[in-house]
Each structure stands twice: as C-alpha cells, then as structure tokens.
Amino acid sequence: MRPMNDMMYLYVAYTIIWAGAFVYATYLHTKQAGLRQELENLQSRVKSNEPGK
Amino acid sequence: MNLATRNVRMALFGATLPMLLLAVYMALVYAPSVSVGFAAPNAQRIFYFHVAAAWVSYLAFFITAGCSVVYLKTRSMAFDTVASSSAEIGLVFCTTAIITGAIWARAEWGVFWRWEDMKLFLTLVLWLVYMSYISVRGMVAARETRGRISSVFGILGVLCIPLSFSANRIWAQFHPTVIATSQGSLQPAMLAALMVAVVSLSLFYFCVLMIRVDIENFHHAVEELKEKLGDEADE
Numbered sequence: 001m002r003p004m005n006d007m008m009y010l011y012v013a014y015t016i017i018w019a020g021a022f023v024y025a026t027y028l029h030t031k032q033a034g035l036r037q038e039l040e041n042l043q044s045r046v047k048s049n050e051p052g053k
Numbered sequence: 054m055n056l057a058t059r060n061v062r063m064a065l066f067g068a069t070l071p072m073l074l075l076a077v078y079m080a081l082v083y084a085p086s087v088s089v090g091f092a093a094p095n096a097q098r099i100f101y102f103h104v105a106a107a108w109v110s111y112l113a114f115f116i117t118a119g120c121s122v123v124y125l126k127t128r129s130m131a132f133d134t135v136a137s138s139s140a141e142i143g144l145v146f147c148t149t150a151i152i153t154g155a156i157w158a159r160a161e162w163g164v165f166w167r168w169e170d171m172k173l174f175l176t177l178v179l180w181l182v183y184m185s186y187i188s189v190r191g192m193v194a195a196r197e198t199r200g201r202i203s204s205v206f207g208i209l210g211v212l213c214i215p216l217s218f219s220a221n222r223i224w225a226q227f228h229p230t231v232i233a234t235s236q237g238s239l240q241p242a243m244l245a246a247l248m249v250a251v252v253s254l255s256l257f258y259f260c261v262l263m264i265r266v267d268i269e270n271f272h273h274a275v276e277e278l279k280e281k282l283g284d285e286a287d288e
C-alpha cells in the first residue's frame with residue numbers, strides 16, 4: 001500500500017463527514033429560520049384580521 | 054419554550070462542539086495506528102467515525118420505532134413528529150457510515166463495495182427501508198394516514214438492525230469485527246477514541262433532532278395558519 005494514497009483516503013473520508021455535517025446543519029438552520037419568520041408574519045396577519053383590531 | 058428547556062438546549066449545544074473536536078483529536082492523534090492486519094493503517098482511522106455514525110443511525114432508528122409504537126397507541130402527533138425527524142437524521146448517519154465504509158474499503162480492499170458481504174448488504178437494506186419511510190411520508194398528504202403508514206415502516210425497519218449489527222459475527226466474511234471478538238478486543242486508547250466519537254455524534258444527533266422537531270412543528274403551525282387565513286396567505 002502506498003502511504004500517500006492511504007492518507008488521501010483518510011482526508012477524503014473526514015472531509016466528507018465534516019462537510020456533510022456542516023451542509024446539513026446549515027440547511028436545517030436556514031429552514032428553521034425561514035419557517036420561524038413565516039410563522040411570525042402569519043401570526044401578525046391573523047392578529048390584524050381579528051375583529052376590533 | 055420555557056427556561057428549563059432553553060437551558061438544557063444551551064448545555065447540549067455547548068457540550069457538543071468541544072466533544073466533536075475532542076473526538077477528532079482522539080481519532081487522528083491520540084489513537085495509535087494499527088499496522089498489523091491492515092493494509093491501510095492510516096485509512097483505518099476512518100473507523101472511529103464510521104462505527105460511531107453507524108451506532109447513532111441505529112439509535113435514531115430505535116427512537117423512530119419507539120415513537121412509532123407510541124404514536125400508533127396514542128395517535129399523538131408529537132410522537133409522529135419525533136419519529137419522522139429521527140428517521141431522517143438516522144438516514145443521514147447511515148449514509149455517512151456507508152460512504153465512509155466504502156472509502157475505507159477502497160483503501161483496504163481495493164474496491165468500494167463487496168456485494169457478497171452480508172454486513173454491507175444488510176446495511177444497504179436498512180438504508181433502503183428508511184429511504185422508503187421518508188418517501189412514503191412525502192407521497193401521502195393526509196397527516197394521520199401518513200403517520201399510520203410510516204409508523205409501520207418505522208417499526209418493521211428496526212427489525213433489520215439486529216441483523217445488520219450481527220451480520221459480520223454470523224457470516225464472518227470481509228467486514229472486520231473489532232469489538233469483543235474471540236480474537237480479542239480494541240486497545241484501550243482505540244476504545245477510548247471510539248467511545249468519545251460515539252458520545253460526540255450522539256450529542257450531535259440530539260442537537261439536530263431538536264432543530265428538526267422545531268422545523269416540523271413550525272411547518273405544521275404555518276400550514277394551520279395558512280388554512281385559517283385562506284387563499285390570501287398562499288399568495
């Protein structure tokens with residue numbers, strides 16, 4: 001086994017693990033923030049539609 | 054969200070990052086290289102996160118199955134939400150385990166995959182079962198029907214775990230068995246690195262699970278408010 005190739009597989013695996021974790025966490029965070037914002041907008045619209053407002 | 058829940062979340066999020074960094078340090082620096090019995094001693098260090106990811110996927114799928122059982126009994130949507138969130142995260146970890154395993158296999162065996170190895174095959178079956186779970190949820194619009202059908206998938210899927218876990222012990226083919234075999238067990242430093250990797254990825258799983266459950270709850274709240282506001286909100 002060539003030592004450089006052996007190390008390359010290690011780098012590739014760890015890069016995939018951490019890049020994947022970062023992308024997934026960023027995707028979830030973005031989705032959560034978007035939905036929270038949408039929810040707040042809808043809640044304020046519901047309040048403004050209530051009678052007497 | 055009350056103060057106690059917020060504090061638990063902050064503590065969990067605060068503990069996860071240092072644990073992940075420690076796990077990387079232990080896997081790459083602290084744990085010794087194993088040159089005996091391995092053609093690729095450096096690539097062998099992939100093992101710590103490969104095994105940890107597989108374990109956490111099992112944990113996630115067990116939580117899915119448990120919550121699915123409770124959902125079918127109680128019809129409480131909260132359990133369906135946790136079950137589906139956990140299944141999605143479990144699938145991410147299972148994918149990680151399969152990809153990292155394939156990279157290690159390329160370094161060690163010269164091929165990415167061996168179809169004849171039952172451990173690899175059954176892990177792929179497990180992945181496909183939970184992929185079906187996610188697909189079914191995407192296809193059924195009615196929330197309760199979706200919950201019922203996917204719960205059955207969630208419960209049946211967990212039956213693959215004992216088979217997938219013990220396949221290398223039963224068939225003893227290509228996939229190595231490294232923990233508590235008749236040939237011995239891991240060196241203490243390697244076992245410590247593995248345990249830290251398992252704990253850190255488990256903490257990461259619980260962090261992601263909380264965020265994923267939030268997303269699902271926000272999504273349902275948005276849908277309900279949109280229904281309340283009628284077509285005007287969809288514009």
